[in-house]
Amino acid sequence: MKFATKAIRVGQEPDPTTGAVNVPIYQTANFVFRDVGQPNAFEYSRSGNPTRSAYEKCLAALEEGKYGLAFGSGMAAVDAALSVLRPGDHIVSSENIYGGTFRLFEGVAAGRGIRLTYVDGTQPEAFEAAIEENTKMIWIETPANPLLQLVDVRAVAAIAKRYHILLAADNTFSSPFFQRPLTQGVDVVIHSTTKYISGHSDVIGGAVVTGDAALHERLAYYQNTVGAVPGPFDCWLSLRGLKTLAVRMKKHEENALAVARWLAAQTTVEGVIYPGLPSHPQYALAKDQMDGFGAIITFRLPGGLKAVERFAKGLDIFLFAESLGGVESLVCHPWTMSHGVMSPDDKQKIGITEGTIRLSIGIEDVDDLIADLEKALKQTAL
Numbered sequence: 001m002k003f004a005t006k007a008i009r010v011g012q013e014p015d016p017t018t019g020a021v022n023v024p025i026y027q028t029a030n031f032v033f034r035d036v037g038q039p040n041a042f043e044y045s046r047s048g049n050p051t052r053s054a055y056e057k058c059l060a061a062l063e064e065g066k067y068g069l070a071f072g073s074g075m076a077a078v079d080a081a082l083s084v085l086r087p088g089d090h091i092v093s094s095e096n097i098y099g100g101t102f103r104l105f106e107g108v109a110a111g112r113g114i115r116l117t118y119v120d121g122t123q124p125e126a127f128e129a130a131i132e133e134n135t136k137m138i139w140i141e142t143p144a145n146p147l148l149q150l151v152d153v154r155a156v157a158a159i160a161k162r163y164h165i166l167l168a169a170d171n172t173f174s175s176p177f178f179q180r181p182l183t184q185g186v187d188v189v190i191h192s193t194t195k196y197i198s199g200h201s202d203v204i205g206g207a208v209v210t211g212d213a214a215l216h217e218r219l220a221y222y223q224n225t226v227g228a229v230p231g232p233f234d235c236w237l238s239l240r241g242l243k244t245l246a247v248r249m250k251k252h253e254e255n256a257l258a259v260a261r262w263l264a265a266q267t268t269v270e271g272v273i274y275p276g277l278p279s280h281p282q283y284a285l286a287k288d289q290m291d292g293f294g295a296i297i298t299f300r301l302p303g304g305l306k307a308v309e310r311f312a313k314g315l316d317i318f319l320f321a322e323s324l325g326g327v328e329s330l331v332c333h334p335w336t337m338s339h340g341v342m343s344p345d346d347k348q349k350i351g352i353t354e355g356t357i358r359l360s361i362g363i364e365d366v367d368d369l370i371a372d373l374e375k376a377l378k379q380t381a382l
């Protein structure tokens, strides 16, 4: 089965009792036992729920993994991936990662005795150079938030294999439609399903997918023990999102390519970054390891904070909001929003300036999107 078919059929057999075409929302906390010591397929919805299980099976199939686990948020999924580490263990992470992941590393994991080294993710050899005796995990996010640097997944996977280190990849920005890191040597994939997978900005959710049975067992143990599980309705919404992931991603990308090309031709903005533009320094790598370029575009307004304020006020269709990956186009100011938790020095070090703007391109009519940007940029330049 190919991607778009799997998205609609895997884990989603018609309901055996009623014939319902859609997996029902099993809004129940518990399930009766048939007899003493004889549970039905499910016992208690923290440990497992049929709606969640259908969604987890579909997710795993789309990532070409064997096992999927759904969580109550992307951050709960990141936390679960870290649960395999012990005090004294060391992570080598690329430095361009989601701000909330950085906060979890520094604010929570470090307090539990886990040590971190951050490296330039665009340089595979930088990961190798940072490996220590106790390095147990390499963490990558590609393309990275918000400057869209790529990590060469196969090159870093080869290093991880050589040193027997677990390789974790946050695949939120591409979704499994454009990139399947498990097929390129990654051990565990993490998602904020809040973004493209749910796709409609109406659910907070996360997921962890792996092909390794032993690793899955440890993660499932943690999921059941800590209990950061999504409710049945959120799982149903996310599964519904998966069904249209293929068509949405194609449209997201088509729009993003048109907007990126248009922006690159404007003299009022600087440094347009989009992996699908040949000017992206890793354009060749993007073509090689991804099936598409995604729909996040980053650029700089030369006028700094003042220009950002004018630009945001000038937009009507783009919404000024956190998050990304929904059907509606969004504009985000990483300096004060997604990366607001980082110090100005840390932000500048990874290339985020006061004038940096990140667009999440939705699936509206692209002519309307470009007209909206044109109007806002005119007002910015006044």
Ligand SMILES: *Cc1c(COP(=O)(O)O)cnc(C)c1O
Pocket (backbone or CB within 6 Å): 073, 074, 075, 076, 098, 100, 101, 141, 145, 170, 172, 173, 191, 192, 193, 194, 195, 204, 205, 206
């Ligand atoms: C949003 C996001 C997260 C966190 O997910 P939540 O669902 O907000 O908890 C993690 N990684 C990336 C790349 C994200 O964009």
